[in-house]
Amino acid sequence: MSAAPLPSFTDEPLSLSRQAAAAPEQPISRLMADALDNPKLISLAAGFVDEHSLPCELVKKHVGLLMRDPSEGPRALQYGLAAGDLELRQRIARRYFADAWEQRSEAMLLSTGSNQLLHLISECLMEAGDIVLCAAPTYFVYLAVLRDLGVEAVGVDCDAQGMCPEALQENLDDLTAQGKRQRVKILYLVPYFDNPAGATMPAERREAILEVLRREADGGPPIALLADNAYRDLRYDGQDVPCFLDLGAEPRWTIETGTFSKNLSPGIRVGWGVFPEPLHTALLRRKSVIDFGSPHLSQCLVREILADDELDQHLCDVLRPAYRRKRDAMVEACERWLRPIDGVQFENPGGGLYVWLKVPAPLVTSAGSPLWEACIRNGVLYVPGEFCFASQGAAVQANTMRLSFGVQSENRIAEGIKLLAEAVKAELV
Amino acid sequence: MSAAPLPSFTDEPLSLSRQAAAAPEQPISRLMADALDNPKLISLAAGFVDEHSLPCELVKKHVGLLMRDPSEGPRALQYGLAAGDLELRQRIARRYFADAWEQRSEAMLLSTGSNQLLHLISECLMEAGDIVLCAAPTYFVYLAVLRDLGVEAVGVDCDAQGMCPEALQENLDDLTAQGKRQRVKILYLVPYFDNPAGATMPAERREAILEVLRREADGGPPIALLADNAYRDLRYDGQDVPCFLDLGAEPRWTIETGTFSKNLSPGIRVGWGVFPEPLHTALLRRKSVIDFGSPHLSQCLVREILADDELDQHLCDVLRPAYRRKRDAMVEACERWLRPIDGVQFENPGGGLYVWLKVPAPLVTSAGSPLWEACIRNGVLYVPGEFCFASQGAAVQANTMRLSFGVQSENRIAEGIKLLAEAVKAELV
Numbered sequence: 001m002s003a004a005p006l007p008s009f010t011d012e013p014l015s016l017s018r019q020a021a022a023a024p025e026q027p028i029s030r031l032m033a034d035a036l037d038n039p040k041l042i043s044l045a046a047g048f049v050d051e052h053s054l055p056c057e058l059v060k061k062h063v064g065l066l067m068r069d070p071s072e073g074p075r076a077l078q079y080g081l082a083a084g085d086l087e088l089r090q091r092i093a094r095r096y097f098a099d100a101w102e103q104r105s106e107a108m109l110l111s112t113g114s115n116q117l118l119h120l121i122s123e124c125l126m127e128a129g130d131i132v133l134c135a136a137p138t139y140f141v142y143l144a145v146l147r148d149l150g151v152e153a154v155g156v157d158c159d160a161q162g163m164c165p166e167a168l169q170e171n172l173d174d175l176t177a178q179g180k181r182q183r184v185k186i187l188y189l190v191p192y193f194d195n196p197a198g199a200t201m202p203a204e205r206r207e208a209i210l211e212v213l214r215r216e217a218d219g220g221p222p223i224a225l226l227a228d229n230a231y232r233d234l235r236y237d238g239q240d241v242p243c244f245l246d247l248g249a250e251p252r253w254t255i256e257t258g259t260f261s262k263n264l265s266p267g268i269r270v271g272w273g274v275f276p277e278p279l280h281t282a283l284l285r286r287k288s289v290i291d292f293g294s295p296h297l298s299q300c301l302v303r304e305i306l307a308d309d310e311l312d313q314h315l316c317d318v319l320r321p322a323y324r325r326k327r328d329a330m331v332e333a334c335e336r337w338l339r340p341i342d343g344v345q346f347e348n349p350g351g352g353l354y355v356w357l358k359v360p361a362p363l364v365t366s367a368g369s370p371l372w373e374a375c376i377r378n379g380v381l382y383v384p385g386e387f388c389f390a391s392q393g394a395a396v397q398a399n400t401m402r403l404s405f406g407v408q409s410e411n412r413i414a415e416g417i418k419l420l421a422e423a424v425k426a427e428l429v
Numbered sequence: 430m431s432a433a434p435l436p437s438f439t440d441e442p443l444s445l446s447r448q449a450a451a452a453p454e455q456p457i458s459r460l461m462a463d464a465l466d467n468p469k470l471i472s473l474a475a476g477f478v479d480e481h482s483l484p485c486e487l488v489k490k491h492v493g494l495l496m497r498d499p500s501e502g503p504r505a506l507q508y509g510l511a512a513g514d515l516e517l518r519q520r521i522a523r524r525y526f527a528d529a530w531e532q533r534s535e536a537m538l539l540s541t542g543s544n545q546l547l548h549l550i551s552e553c554l555m556e557a558g559d560i561v562l563c564a565a566p567t568y569f570v571y572l573a574v575l576r577d578l579g580v581e582a583v584g585v586d587c588d589a590q591g592m593c594p595e596a597l598q599e600n601l602d603d604l605t606a607q608g609k610r611q612r613v614k615i616l617y618l619v620p621y622f623d624n625p626a627g628a629t630m631p632a633e634r635r636e637a638i639l640e641v642l643r644r645e646a647d648g649g650p651p652i653a654l655l656a657d658n659a660y661r662d663l664r665y666d667g668q669d670v671p672c673f674l675d676l677g678a679e680p681r682w683t684i685e686t687g688t689f690s691k692n693l694s695p696g697i698r699v700g701w702g703v704f705p706e707p708l709h710t711a712l713l714r715r716k717s718v719i720d721f722g723s724p725h726l727s728q729c730l731v732r733e734i735l736a737d738d739e740l741d742q743h744l745c746d747v748l749r750p751a752y753r754r755k756r757d758a759m760v761e762a763c764e765r766w767l768r769p770i771d772g773v774q775f776e777n778p779g780g781g782l783y784v785w786l787k788v789p790a791p792l793v794t795s796a797g798s799p800l801w802e803a804c805i806r807n808g809v810l811y812v813p814g815e816f817c818f819a820s821q822g823a824a825v826q827a828n829t830m831r832l833s834f835g836v837q838s839e840n841r842i843a844e845g846i847k848l849l850a851e852a853v854k855a856e857l858v
Binding site: 009010011012013014015016017018019020021023024025048049051052054055056057059060063064067068073074075076077078079080111112113115116119123124125126127141144145148185217218219220221222224252253261265266267268269276277278279282283285286289290291292294295296297298300 | 438439440441442443444445446447448449450452453454477478480481483484485486488489492493496497502503504505506507508509540541542544545548552553554555556570573574577614646647648649650651653681682690694695696697698705706707708711712714715718719720721723724725726727729
């Protein structure tokens with residue numbers, strides 16, 4: 001063999017940090033890109049919102065009013081506070097918390113969508129090797145955030161009311177037995193119309209979860225309860241449920257987050273969170289370093305829309321009726337085309353954007369599976385359930401999928417479910 | 430001594446990650462908060478923009494037009510691509526690059542202000558212990574980003590044309606001699622009207638810097654040239670200079686970033702960057718994980734403003750005349766009140782938002798110094814120069830300060846400089 005050539009650097013690209021080199025592509029990004037690229041495909045995958053109910057009139061009106069105001073206009077176009085607009089924080093606190101709203105607004109930070117907060121919170125509370133407990137299934141974008149940080153996710157069994165407190169306690173006892181309890185830093189929940197399962201936790205279930213966390217915090221380091229309330233306002237049936245803080249959760253270890261992406265507009269992109277100290281200060285410092293605060297114009301716009309009950313009018317008059325019809329269209333189509341297939345399971349979600357479907361157990365829904373390919377051929381796209389399960393804890397349910405009724409029209413939802421049912425039947429033969 | 434009590438967890442707060450626990454408060458956040466809290470103080474510290482030239486009319490008009498358009502309105506309020514609006518990327522590429530604009534737009538990502546990119550780039554290219562070369566003085570917020578990542582910053586001597594190529598080469602040779610050359614990952618420059626020194630690199634100086642980087646990339650792993658063009662459009666005298674890519678910088682290791690925060694509005698908050706592979710893909714993945722893409726409404730708004738030369742009109746008719754007057758007011762006041770003091774130095778910046786002032790060497794400008802306290806008593810605030818120096822390389826110039834003419838009126842600028850000069854004279858006695 002000849003001698004190895006001397007190293008040549010003239011074509012060498014920049015080298016990446018270990019973290020950047022290891023970052024996988026987000027499955028959701030690909031699915032979203034597919035959906036944007038291929039308008040013929042009926043995408044029941046992307047978590048986009050309904051286009052026709054986006055608040056164009058409200059945005060036009062309030063940006064117009066703001067910009068006409070000689071002091072508010074320039075203020076909105078200037079840098080804001082790193083914590084976010086104070087008056088908006090107060091309005092959010094009054095809207096979502098039954099009491100102590102002033103305290104809540106002081107403990108609040110605004111962000112560019114609540115996704116940014118999920119990432120920052122995780123970074124500020126955890127090291128690689130720490131553990132997050134989450135529902136099985138859970139929000140898959142959060143699982144990607146955790147992978148990115150080298151944090152382990154452990155799935156906890158759920159039923160139609162969300163995470164089971166007994167299963168949570170069992171998981172904690174197991175982790176204690178393994179000497180890993182000290183590594184458990186966060187319990188992540190989507191307590192309203194969760195993504196992907198559509199379940200909402202009733203007050204009693206929330207109290208049972210709090211009881212588990214209280215016992216844990218008495219006997220060891222507290223576990224942060226991270227309640228992601230993204231879908232709270234998207235309720236189509238029944239009464240609102242109080243959030244954890246209003247149910248007496250200990251503020252010392254409770255984090256509530258929310259967003260105006262689902263109930264108003266993801267293009268405006270304002271998220272919020274309420275945090276205990278010292279996390280609040282740590283997040284504020286981090287936010288100052290990484291982006292200097294979220295866009296002030298977006299915050300001022302949401303602030304003005306919240307001023308006069310216009311968000312509630314929009315929810316009552318436009319958004320909830322539109323989504324209720326779509327939800328009904330999806331559930332009816334599922335009843336008609338899928339229910340007759342032996343082994344199919346789904347619930348009617350009382351809100352949110354998703355129906356969680358189980359197809360008969362021999363079938364597998366994963367990307368690239370025969371069923372997946374058959375659906376693409378038929379012209380319908382779903383999110384494979386496998387994306388929504390942590391790698392540890394409760395087993396992956398390989399026969400599940402997330403169906404979103406947010407984007408498509410009622411007709412296309414019905415058509416999509418029919419095409420899906422045909423693919424399922426064909427694969428079962 | 431009695432036995433230690435058993436550990437009690439009932440009042441224990443959530444514990445922070447090492448990174449979060451170590452994060453110091455950003456000095457700029459405190460200065461900005463001071464400026465916002467205390468309207469009587471003449472703040473020549475905050476890097477805010479001029480309030481009266483913010484484009485309220487343009488924003489009102491284009492949000493109105495967008496929201497009236499039945500397809501563009503809902504699109505603007507929907508999620509966008511993680512990379513950012515394609516048409517806006519194309520318009521930015523056409524605006525700032527003389528050729529290859531299509532390639533540039535494909536290699537571009539949009540962000541929430543360019544600060545977000547500075548952070549993401551640094552995270553994707555470096556590990557703790559890596560090294561960034563930067564000007565002495567340099568943009569202090571970027572120094573905070575580097576501290577946060579555990580990256581070492583090494584300051585390189587500058588003159589009125591920006592970083593000196595000979596000093597750069599010397600620093601690199603020193604680092605090579607110390608066996609640290611492989612840890613040098615980024616050369617950070619603010620080549621137009623830099624923050625804080627106000628210097629712009631002429632084309633020849635840029636070419637000399639490129640020559641150093643080319644030699645380094647031939648003999649070793651390439652160093653990323655990170656050119657932060659935040660102030661390029663804020664030129665009040667003379668002709669524009671081509672950016673590094675247009676001067677033939679190797680795209681494989683060149684990064685150009687820019688923002689619409691300074692030339693349009695920091696409240697809209699749209700930044701951009703052009704990146705080589707594999708960095709571009711890594712950043713895109715990271716952006717998808719951490720915030721899912723920046724606000725689409727902001728991007729659509731900037732896209733529309735860029736469509737019809739309206740940004741250039743705004744720059745020519747409003748922004749440049751307003752800042753030119755302010756710059757003149759500051760320079761004239763400095764000539765009148767400060768120049769007569771023996772040992773004072775400053776240059777007339779041809780653009781940007783800052784005058785870099787040296788007071789006589791025995792004086793120290795640091796926060797809490799007698800001069801600082803005297804200025805606060807007199808009612809004027811500046812950014813101490815010490816914040817703008819890396820902890821390694823070129824020595825801290827303790828007798829410097831950054832003076833911003835962005836926010837205050839011409840009268841208040843003149844008054845502020847007079848108060849500052851009085852404090853300097855009093856401290857010299």
